Amino acid sequence: MKKIKYLIVLLMGTSVLAQQNPLTLQESLEIGLKSSKEIKISESAVTSAEAKLTEISSNLYPQLSVGFNYNHLSDVPIQFASPLFSSTGESN
Numbered sequence: 001m002k003k004i005k006y007l008i009v010l011l012m013g014t015s016v017l018a019q020q021n022p023l024t025l026q027e028s029l030e031i032g033l034k035s036s037k038e039i040k041i042s043e044s045a046v047t048s049a050e051a052k053l054t055e056i057s058s059n060l061y062p063q064l065s066v067g068f069n070y071n072h073l074s075d076v077p078i079q080f081a082s083p084l085f086s087s088t089g090e091s092n
Helices: 002-020 025-035 037-058
Strands: none
Touching: none
């Protein structure tokens, strides 16, 4: 029960303090513009469109790619095979 009374007194005290400093029209507009969800959504849509424009325009530039491969084959064992056909055309 004490917690509820304390909470009510706390809430009443903050509402009294809020009424002592009324907002001007300019301040209320600034707060509204900063916290507007529609404006934030629109700003992120603009940012997304700018990123897509950059992506599309980058495809117009020349592309350059560099690659490098190295194979070390000196350790491969050498195998000799007998020829399948002799010089006379007969098979062995």
